[in-house]
Amino acid sequence: MRFPGTGERESLSHSHRDHLPEVVAPGRDYHDVTVDYRLRTRLLGPPDRTP
DSSP states (O other), X not given: OOOOSSSOEEEEEEEEEESOOSSOOTTOOOOSOEXXXXXXXXXXXXXXXXX
């Protein structure tokens, strides 16, 4: 995943999927699916104050 913008940052993401195969098939229906996605990001250094 990419996080465009200014300033250096540190990011971490993780997902947990229930009732889905590792690789999903296009056009196939999946039922009773749960996806838990977590994203953590923080800026490093002072804020960029350029207009």
